[in-house]
Amino acid sequence: MITYGSPRSRRSLLATEVRGVVATGAGRPVETTTVRVPDPGSGEALVRVQACGVCHTDLHYREGGVSTDFPFLLGHEAAGVVEAVGSDVTDLDVGDFVVLNWRAVCGRCRACLRGRPQYCFDTHNAAQPMTLADGTPLSPALGIGAFAERTLVHSGQCTRVDPSASPVVAGLLGCGVMAGFGAAVNTGGVGPGDSVAVIGCGGVGDGAVLGAAAVGARRVIAVDKDPRKLEWAREFGATHTVNAAETDTVEGIRAATGGVGADVVVEAVGSPNTYEQAFYARDLAGTVVLVGVPTPDMRLDLPFLDVFARGGALKSSWYGDCLPSRDFPALVEMSLQGRLPLEKFVTERIGLDEVEQAFDRMSRGEVLRSVVVL
Known part of the structure; x- marks a missing residue:
């Protein structure tokens, strides 16, 4: 029955x-x-x-x-x-x-x-x-x-x-909004005063921008090749934008963070090239969060010494590391309150x-x- x-x-x-x-x-x-x-x-x-x-x-x-x-x-x-x-x-x-x-x-x-x-x-x-x-x-x-x-x-x-x-x-x-929001907040641990860069500003990337802004990040840097997407990112709280078709991504992020790099970089593309940019665009002991989904044929080549010397954390985010029973009602409530x-x-x-x-x-x-x- x-x-x-x-x-x-x-x-x-x-x-x-x-x-x-x-x-x-x-x-x-x-x-x-x-x-x-x-x-x-x-x-x-x-x-x-x-x-x-x-x-x-x-x-x-x-x-x-x-x-x-x-x-x-x-x-x-x-x-x-x-x-x-x-x-x-x-x-x-x-x-x-x-x-x-x-x-x-x-x-x-x-x-x-x-x-x-x-x-x-x-x-x-x-x-x-x-x-x-x-x-x-x-x-x-x-x-x-x-x-x-x-x-x-x-x-x-x-x-x-x-x-x-x-x-x-x-x-x-x-799916998408939670994956991005959680990549910044749950996986990346972004908090008040942090500097955050998001590479790739589709639905997931803008979810990460929104999450970083919502928890009080001091700088939120959106990176994309499409000016339309960069404008969307500003609507979700990006304080700086980098047009990757015109400016080197790593240099653009460093310029927006006083030359040191971001505390957290969220890679929302799923490409070895943009992941390498994220790796070098973070501050020493900073965090890289991969939420973009790679394809099975992709390979990553990084100098092993740089992995050691730059410290910090390299993380992958599964569904924004969310717990639906906890996170969905909370984000819906924030939306109803006009905060998201x-x-x-x-x-x-x-x-x-x-x-x-x-x-x-x-x-x-x-x-x-x-x-x-x-």
């Missing part, structure tokens, strides 16, 4: 048929087609998706850059309302407004048992597959698959937040049938975030 319609009503359902955006093969245009979503089983929840951001990771899935386990049900940066839960789900109610997350912690792995659930090594997804109309199983992007009118997830992937928040804004915390201008990330609102065109605009750098509204 499942809980459906209200927290107290229980009845069984047939599988739900919805429209969803599917990638059928590497490089092929996505298709909007019928998706069958099963009733929630043990530990699962059925969520009516209200909004889902178009993230670059979805494009990676379409291109076969994440996996070749096609077909994929794309979309993962989403918010919506819980419509049904499995009978053993006790921490979630029908009607809850939730942001979906792709790192539902298990509570039992060695990271969780050491009090570090943000590093959980055994995160949960729904056990049952969603399928095409002919029964072909779908691989949901990041275990979510939210370019669909409804999706099936593990209940732990649902994080309750204040229902007065806009789904269009709240859903952005499900999350709405500025939303360049356009689109329908399910416009995802392919949104990928094109994203690739050309014309949008910060397209958001599918259902």
Whole structure:
């Protein structure tokens, strides 16, 4: 049995048929087609998706850059309302407004048992597959698959937040904004008075700019080759900008920090070249945070003596090292208080049938975030 319609009503359902955006093969245009979503089983929840951001990771899935386990049900940066839960789900109610997350912690792995659930090594997804109309199983992007009118997830992937928040804004915390914000604040440990540089000012990079500004960094230096993106970064709190097409990145960051380099440099590109720039653009004993995602073929070559002599820390940030149950409600509350201008990330609102065109605009750098509204 499942809980459906209200927290107290229980009845069984047939599988739900919805429209969803599917990638059928590497490089092929996505298709909007019928998706069958099963009733929630043990530990699962059925969520009516209200909004889902178009993230670059979805494009990676379409291109076969994440996996070749096609077909994929794309979309993962989403918010919506819980419509049904499995009978053993006790921490979630029908009607809850939730942001979906792709790192539902298990509570039992060695990271969780050491009090570090943000590093959980055994995160949960729904056990049952969603399928095409002919029964072909779908691989949901990041275990979510939210370019669909409804999706099936593990209940732990649902994080309750204040229902007065806009789904269009709240859903952005499900991936890019949280990854960038957390890279600066959680992984980088940025605090009041620090100097911070962010290389790459797309959605993740601007999340890092926003996070650094929100916690009181003294200087926030945005680096990109696109003047449009540098202007966006200023709207999120950048105090200085460096146009990498015109100025050497390392020299530009040093010039903005009195010649010494930044306390924390967030690399949001995922390139060996920009990582090397981040390495040399930090102050002695400074911190580099890699949140940009490299491809499997990339290699890094740094003088080993420089790694030793410059000291500090070289870190990678997984999902902004966030704990959704802690961070999502807090950031939503800050947004509602007017302290985080999350709405500025939303360049356009689109329908399910416009995802392919949104990928094109994203690739050309014309949008910060397209958001599918259902």
